[in-house]
Amino acid sequence: AQRVTQPEKLLSVFKGAPVELKCNYSYSGSPELFWYVQYSRQRLQLLLRHISRESIKGFTADLNKGETSFHLKKPFAQEEDSAMYYCALSGGRGAGGTSYGKLTFGQGTILTVHP
Amino acid sequence: NAGVTQTPKFRILKIGQSMTLQCAQDMNHNYMYWYRQDPGMGLKLIYYSVGAGITDKGEVPNGYNVSRSTTEDFPLRLELAAPSQTSVYFCASSYFGPHEQYFGPGTRLTVT
Numbered sequence: 381a382q383r384v385t386q387p388e389k390l391l392s393v394f395k396g397a398p399v400e401l402k403c404n405y406s407y408s409g410s411p412e413l414f415w416y417v418q419y420s421r422q423r424l425q426l427l428l429r430h431i432s433r434e435s436i437k438g439f440t441a442d443l444n445k446g447e448t449s450f451h452l453k454k455p456f457a458q459e460e461d462s463a464m465y466y467c468a469l470s471g472g473r474g475a476g477g478t479s480y481g482k483l484t485f486g487q488g489t490i491l492t493v494h495p
Numbered sequence: 496n497a498g499v500t501q502t503p504k505f506r507i508l509k510i511g512q513s514m515t516l517q518c519a520q521d522m523n524h525n526y527m528y529w530y531r532q533d534p535g536m537g538l539k540l541i542y543y544s545v546g547a548g549i550t551d552k553g554e555v556p557n558g559y560n561v562s563r564s565t566t567e568d569f570p571l572r573l574e575l576a577a578p579s580q581t582s583v584y585f586c587a588s589s590y591f592g593p594h595e596q597y598f599g600p601g602t603r604l605t606v607t
Contacts, residue, residue, distance in 0.1 A: 389535070424538075424585065424598040466537060481526055481589055482553060483596065485537030 382407040382471045386486035393457050394494050401452040401489050403441075403467030412470040413450040414483070415441055419463045427452075427465070437461070457493045465489050496521050501586050501599035508576040508606045516571040516602050518586030526589045527569040528596065529553070529561065531582040538585060544569055576606045 383406040393399045405411055415427040428436045430443040430450060441452045450467060467486040502517045520527065525546050530538035540553030544563040558580060560572040569588075573580060583603050587596040 384537070386537075423600055424587075426595040429595070481591070481594065481596065482528070482540055482543060483530075483538070484554075485530075485539070487535065487537045 382411075382469055382484045384467050384469050384484050384486035386465075386467055386489050388489050389487065390490050390492070392492045392494060395459055396456050399454050399457040399461070399491065399493075401465050401467075401491065403450045403452065403486060405448050405450065405467075405469050407448075407469055407471050409471060411443070413441075413443055414468045414470065415439070415450075415452050416466045416468055416485075417463050418466070424466070457491075459493045459495055462491055462493045465491055498522065499586055499588055499597050499599035501584075501602050503602060504600065505603045506605070508573075508604065510576060510578065510606060512576050513572070513574050514576070514604075516573070516584055516586075516604070518569045518571065518599060519567050520569075520586075520588040520597070521567065522588060522590070522597065523566060524588035524590050524597070525566070526591065526596075527563065528587045528589075529559070529569070529571045530585045530587065531555065531580075532585060532601075533582050541571065541584075573604075578606050580604065581606045 385404045413430040417427040418424045439454045466488045468483040499520045528543045529541040532538045539555045542561040544550045547566050550561050583601045585601050586599040589596045
């Protein structure tokens with residue numbers, strides 16, 4: 381069974397401070413990991429995925445298979461980063477290795493960046 | 496493009512009533528998903544579809560049914576609503592399984 385754990389429900393930092401949102405996963409195969417974000421009054425949307433190895437809005441996330449973690453980091457938080465963040469894992473392949481993209485979500489972390 | 500649309504936005508049901516939550520996408524995506532989000536919890540997959548005519552159960556399918564007669568539409572049917580089905584329901588779609596999922600705005604359902 382696959383599981384995603386985000387240990388912090390709430391995280392508060394001041395503007396300009398570094399921020400790290402933790403995500404740990406449990407999965408027996410090769411995971412595909414994502415961070416989704418929901419800003420106030422907006423839809424849930426993809427922030428970044430590990431396979432892309434990109435930085436989006438200053439955020440990065442590195443997959444650490446040894447520690448089964450995929451923490452989201454930003455060196456200098458901004459007020460507009462305040463949102464709900466979800467870590468998600470895509471697993472479960474059908475016949476022929478097809479991935480159906482079924483996501484398992486963590487509980488989410490509400491990030492508040494104070495001025 | 497409207498993206499993923501969901502109707503209604505809000506609904507209150509009495510115990511035992513039935514209803515259909517509508518979901519449509521205009522991006523020609525093959526894959527569609529239904530999730531529910533309970534307070535303080537992450538999203539849980541109810542059902543998904545990899546194309547018209549093909550559906551399968553997710554993590555929490557009990558009490559729900561789906562159909563996928565067209566690529567665009569993926570309605571979720573609740574039969575005999577129960578208080579445990581009080582939740583926010585999200586529909587999502589993606590072009591291909593591992594690709595980015597695009598979410599609808601959600602439907603807030605209360606069963607009393």
